[in-house]
Amino acid sequence: MMGRWDLLILALFLFVLAASEASCPQGFTKKGKQCIDIDECADDDEDYPDPFGICGENAICSNTNGSFSCLCEDGYRSTTSGPTLTCIDINECLEYKDFCGPNASCHNTLPHYSCICDEGFVSTTGVEWFRHGDNITCRDIDDCEEEEFCGPNASCINTQGSYQCVCNVGFRRRSDNSGFSGSECEDMCVIDKTICGNGTCHHGASGHYCVCHKGFTNYGNNKSPCIELNCDVFENNLTQNFPAVHELLKQLKNSCMELTLGKNPTRLDMLQTLLNMIDELLSAEDFGDNRKVSTFLDLVEKALRLVGSFVKTPGTNRSSAYTDLKLLVHRDSALPQGAKTLSSEHAKLDIRMEMAAGDPSYYPGFATASLLSFSNLEKSADGFFGRMKPPEKQVLKINSKVVTVTVSNRNTSHLAVPIRLTLYHLHKSNQTHTCVFWDSSEEGGAWSPQGCTDVESNPEYTVCSCDHLSSFAVLMALYDIKDRHKFELQLISWVGLALSLICLFFCILTFSMIRSIKSPRTTIHLHLCISLFIAHLTFLIGISQTQNRVGCAVVAGILHFFYLAAFCWMCLEGIQLFRMVVLVFNTNFKTLYMMTGGYGVPAVIVGISALANSRGYGTESYCWLSLDIIWSFYGPACVIIIVNIFFFLITVWKLAQKFSSLNPDLDNLQKIKAFTITAVAQLCVLGTMWIFGSFQFNEGTIAMSYLFTIFGSLQGVMLFMMHCLFSKQVREEYGTILSRCCAPQKRSYSDFSYSNTGKVNASKSSQDTGESHV
The missing domain is CATH 1.20.1070.10 (Rhodopsin 7-helix transmembrane proteins)
Known part of the structure; x- marks a missing residue:
């Protein structure tokens, strides 16, 4: 048995041994007489049994002298601090806008991201994916060069990332189904039998064209449907009261009839002939009758609508002794858009061309708008005010030139967008002014304010807004001297x-x-x-x-x-x-x-x-x-x-x-x-x-x-x-x-006889002359 002293010596030895090992600082261990660093990042570190290591998942351990440090791997970000980190993935696609450039999409991955070109595009190097900083971009793939997609009657038009099929001239899709590939394009003359209206459809190099039947016209636009050409507008009873214009009306009707036969009346300027006829009428004395004024204005409106349709684009300006005409003409298969302004010395018209063209389903391929001012018609049209009653002790009087507004659209009785007409005053006046139009249906014809409002008025001009077209003027109320x-x-x-x-x-x-x-x-x-x-x-x-x-x-x-x-x-x-x-x-x-x-x-x-x-x-x-x-x-x-x-x-x-x-x-x-x-x-x-x-x-x-x-x-x-x-x-x-x-006293017979005899003699003496001296 070991004695008491032996046990004491052993304990003392162990104490000395322990004291000698404890002399190394933390993070070091005694090896022999030296203290060496402990590698905490070693996989066999028994003190940290975590399977992802001492730093945790998605982290990297870095040993230091006497200790260690933890850093998140590339593509991760730490959310905590300490010996053990919590590292989460960084979503570069959310944090960086347009990280991959145009025409490419960013896709987040672990631990990084990938840039992939959009459909219809390919990378400039041909790689499937790339990252920011690789100097790689995405370019469009020309689908029209790659493959024939659109068929024989359509053309392929490359677009960004895709393509579009458009029917060739003279062809049209039979239906409007989605997914059009071009193989549905067929001849327009075959698909739509009514495309030419009252005419025959033909297919040419420039597409389809219409040949009108007799009595119909498309006003020089052979791609427009043919409509009836009504030459009866020149059958007017003005010739009964103004025989001088009979020959001019006859010329206009003959030219119109030539058009119905498919001829081109190049020998006659129909527009100038019409203006000559107006001059002939206005150069005479005042009409003096509201029915004559109505007949005249009705003829001018209808004739100008018809004749103006044959004027070449973009229109014309004509002036004469008694008229001032501004005419705008649009010819295109596409419906005209936007506002236009026609200005003359006496008036200004602001009008939208969509209204001038009319219903898109009946659009004839052209649109016209005209502003015609008459120099002296206000004299003939003054005084016919119908149901309009002036203020007490005042009279109504025209204070502007009479102007006629016409468009090719025949349905202008109720306009969705009103026209704006500025009429300049003949006499500068601060009196009340009223916008009026000539209403032919009111007792033979009279001025009426219905449908027109005064937008602005000053001594120089009045701005009118009207929801219909006709002939217009401005009235003012004056105190009547009489x-x-x-x-x-x-x-x-x-x-x-x-x-x-x-x-x-x-x-x-x-x-x-x-x-x-x-x-x-x-x-x-x-x-x-x-x-x-x-x-x-x-x-x-x-x-x-x-x-x-x-x-x-x-x-x-x-x-x-x-x-x-x-x-x-x-x-x-x-x-x-x-x-x-x-x-x-x-x-x-x-x-x-x-x-x-x-x-x-x-x-x-x-x-x-x-x-x-x-x-x-x-x-x-x-x-x-x-x-x-x-x-x-x-x-x-x-x-x-x-x-x-x-x-x-x-x-x-x-x-x-x-x-x-x-x-x-x-x-x-x-x-x-x-x-x-x-x-x-x-x-x-x-x-x-x-x-x-x-x-x-x-x-x-x-x-x-x-x-x-x-x-x-x-x-x-x-x-x-x-x-x-x-x-x-x-x-x-x-x-x-x-x-x-x-x-009344009684007179003697002798006096009576004398007086009566004198009277008879006086009567006989003046029988031939009938009267005596004055």
């Missing part, structure tokens, strides 16, 4: 006409009841007064009764007849005086002849006028003749005045000769002289009124209105003064009548 004096003029008319009716009534009684003054000349005076009495009475009662159209026309007809009758009776008096001086026998008219001349001639004139234009009787303001037929009154009146002046000059000349003769009949000559002076004064009284009246057709001054009213209303008073009060014989008869009424 309206300010309306009450005064009406008062003068009422008082003057009332006095004239009273005086004319006395004249009628005088010339019909007093036998001692009866003669052919007093018979003429009687019927002159009857005509004026009926005319004045009708004027006073019915001139403003415009509510009933038929009644108003009847009033206008009565006024027309009796005012003409007054002139005719006045003419008969001039002829009667001429016969009395020049002829030596049979100086008196027969009653039948006088009635025929006094009432028959006016009846014929009124009858012809009413048959020619019955609508001219009665206007919107008064029951009188419209400007369209006003010369059916002024014409005969002027002729009568000229005839009377002629006879009066001869009468005065003959009177002068007879006064200078050796044995003149001074008594009769003095009487005829007095009659002539009275007749001339009567002519001045009746004629002066209508001279002032003629100024009322224009913008006459207020002075002319007063003169016309005064002379017109006091005609009866002045005739009574000339033929009754200034006549000595009539005054004597008035005195006799008054003496009998005021002093």
Whole structure:
């Protein structure tokens, strides 16, 4: 057995041994007398039994002197720190935008990534994958060179990463199924039997083309469907009122008919012929009738739409004495797009060409838009305002040129996108302006604001927005100078006409009841007064009764007849005086002849006028003749005045000769002289009124209105003064009548016989002359 001392010595030895080993620092171990480094990264390190090593998965251990360090492998990133790391993969495809360059896709892998070219592309070196920094890019593969994809009737068009098949000219796909490869392209003439409309489809080197049947046209675009060419637009009733344009309309229709036969009318510029016809019409006097204006504008719109279709692209600008035309033409199989502007001196049009082309399914292969300004049409079209009512004490007046807007699209009554039309004012004014169009359907034609709005207005121009096409203008409201004096003029008319009716009534009684003054000349005076009495009475009662159209026309007809009758009776008096001086026998008219001349001639004139234009009787303001037929009154009146002046000059000349003769009949000559002076004064009284009246057709001054009213209303008073009060014989008869009424005492038989004998002798002495001295 080991003793106690042995155990003590052994323990001491072990203690010394342990103390000697513990003298090496951490991370080192004692080997012999030296301390050597411990390699913690060794796989057989018993202290770290982890299968991925001391640093964990996806990490690299690096031994150091007395210790070690851990780093994540390339392509990984550490999320923790310490002796053991947690390393996760870095997704380069997410962290770096466009890492692989254009036309390539980034694919993340462990531990790195791969760049692979997109479909339809290949790398420049031919490798399947690459990385950023390898100086490799992806280029497009030209599929059209690689293989024949599209078939015999289509062309291959290479695109980025792919290709596209397009049918050759003259071919088209039968269906619109996806996955088109080109083998579906077939001849257009075979697929679509209606592609040419009313024409025959043919296949040529440049594709299909259409040959139109007779009576149809595609307006020079042989790839467009053929549509009917309507030459009836040149069948217009303007030739009835304006024969001068008949030949021009005939030329236009003949040229149009040549087109229906497939001919090209190169010998005639149809557009210029149309403008010449417009100039011919506008160079004449004002139309004066809304139906004529409607017919004219309707012809211009239809003809311009038809003729403009034959103008070559891009269009034309034409100006003449009475027109200014801006015409835009688009010819292409593709539908026109975008906004266009047409500008002239008097207007500017902003329009979208899609609207001008119309429905794409009916697009004929061309589109036109035109802006036509008329230089003086506003004069003929002014005054026809239909249902438009001006503000109180104001009148409406056109303050711009009339312009016509047309497009090839025939359906323009309700536009999806309104046009924008700028109209420049004729007179700079701050008055209210209204955009209007000519509505032919409103009582023969009138201006209407329906469908048009005022977008902007200043003293120089007004901008209009309209949802339809037609002819347009701008109206302004002006204070009517005559309206300010309306009450005064009406008062003068009422008082003057009332006095004239009273005086004319006395004249009628005088010339019909007093036998001692009866003669052919007093018979003429009687019927002159009857005509004026009926005319004045009708004027006073019915001139403003415009509510009933038929009644108003009847009033206008009565006024027309009796005012003409007054002139005719006045003419008969001039002829009667001429016969009395020049002829030596049979100086008196027969009653039948006088009635025929006094009432028959006016009846014929009124009858012809009413048959020619019955609508001219009665206007919107008064029951009188419209400007369209006003010369059916002024014409005969002027002729009568000229005839009377002629006879009066001869009468005065003959009177002068007879006064200078050796044995003149001074008594009769003095009487005829007095009659002539009275007749001339009567002519001045009746004629002066209508001279002032003629100024009322224009913008006459207020002075002319007063003169016309005064002379017109006091005609009866002045005739009574000339033929009754200034006549000595009539005054004597008035005195006799008054003496009998005021002093009805019984007279002796001798006094009565003497007085009666004197009267009879006076009557006989004036039988041939009909009147005593003035």
